[in-house]
Amino acid sequence: MNKNQKIFRWVLILFTLLMIALAVQMAVNTTAPWNKKKHSSR
Structure with missing residues (x-):
């Protein structure tokens, strides 16, 4: 559960x-x- 929470937090x-x-x-x-x-030429 703790590892899954850490993975979910990083994905978020x-x-x-x-x-x-x-x-x-x-x-x-x-x-x-x-x-x-300012006419930026792009």
Whole structure:
């Protein structure tokens, strides 16, 4: 039980980090309304 809880906790942490990374990636790729003044060439 203890080992399973530890594995589950690590999976949960990795999943959370993956979601954060995806959110940051989407935030970087999309232009925010307050950043449209700077025309970044991509």
